Amino acid sequence: MQYIHQKPDWPSFKWDAEKITERLAQVRHRQGRLVGRMEALGFDLQAEAVLRMLTEDVTKSSEIEGEHLDKAQVRSSIAQRLGIDIGGVLPVDRNVDGVVEMMLDATQNFARPLTKERLFAWHAALFPTGHSGMTRITVGDWRPESTGAMQVISGPYGREKVHFIAPDAARLPDEMTRFLNWFEAEQDLDGVLKAAIAHLHFVTIHPFEDGNGRIARAIADMALARSEGTAQRFYSMSGQIRADRASYYTVLEQVQKGGVEITDWLIWFLDCLGRAFDGAEAILATVLDKARVWETLKGEVLNPRQQEMINRLVDGFEGKLTSSKWAKITKTSSDTALRDINDLVGRGILARETAGGRSTSYVLSVDGQGG
DSSP: OOOGGGSTTTTOOBOOHHHHHHHHHHHHHHHHHHHHHHHTSOHHHHHHHHHHHHHHHHHHHHHHTTOOOOHHHHHHHHHHHHTOOOSOOOOOOHHHHHHHHHHHHHHHTTTSOOOHHHHHHHHHHHOTTSEETTEEOOOSSOOOGGGOSOEEEESSTTSOEEEEEOOOGGGHHHHHHHHHHHHHSOOSSOHHHHHHHHHHHHHHHOOSSSOHHHHHHHHHHHHHHHHHTOSOOOSOHHHHHHHTHHHHHHHHHHHHTSOSBOHHHHHHHHHHHHHHHHHHHHHHHHHHHHHHHHHHTTTOOOOHHHHHHHHHHHHHOSSOBOHHHHHHHHTOOHHHHHHHHHHHHHTTSEEEOSOSGGGOOEEEOSTTTTO
16 A cells, blocks of 8 residues: 555645635634634733643643653642742642653744754653653654554554554655655645645654654644744644544644545634634633632632632532542641631532532522622
């Protein structure tokens, strides 16, 4: 079988403009409206929205590769690097810091040229120990010829599915030089389409031993930031790709086994981006809810434990909040936790949700949360 990179006209991509023009116009319209709405928010709300989106982007991009990062560590690492006060700093693992460093460099410094040296630095940040899991890999350089054919796969260990085979290692210097020259060249090409093509082009080459998917998504985010002219990230493309992972691999495999005609890929990317905007609207609603809650609580005297737990409830507490969970999260005694809770219940900030006894749980009972 011949893959797309083996075609004589690779990488002169072609597409049916009539099939994507309307979709592109709709996505561009929604993109502009979303960026406008977010930039109209006050500084604190904008920072909270950006922090949520970037946290989503980093965690979901890693999940696509089967790596589950600690969300609180990701949030803390991003907040530290962007100078956002989140009321406490967590210790962060090196691998978490590395993924955050790469993503922020791609999006916050989007105007800087994408070079071989910059890609090598991103790759080194992703694999600070020089290992992928237990396997030693080449870090900060193209994959060596000794690794043999690079199969692009998905699925759990033992049940992997091969989607395509990437170009031989001997081709990588020329392929990546051509890719980087194209990415930085002035072109009469819409920025969103450039993001879609850049993702496909890079992931097809698969120049590293590992981390290609995460770097491909970072490059796409970089191109999207250029298309918007802002470093503020108000939606998560990686989060949506994670949600659409099955269809992502289906269309990727389909395009790899065809010619250089990539209309189906562009349609998929544009539709996925539209769904990412839907997710951004949901997160924006949560951020505004949180602001309304704290506006309602203005003037209330709350101790640090109560502030932390109210924030957790507003952010979407998993499961039911009980006094035992309160004590565990705030690292305090059961008696102190119950005093904190009863104080908030007495002021109408919390409400008992179920019958008494050990099963008693609590919910917010202030504006912004439907209470």
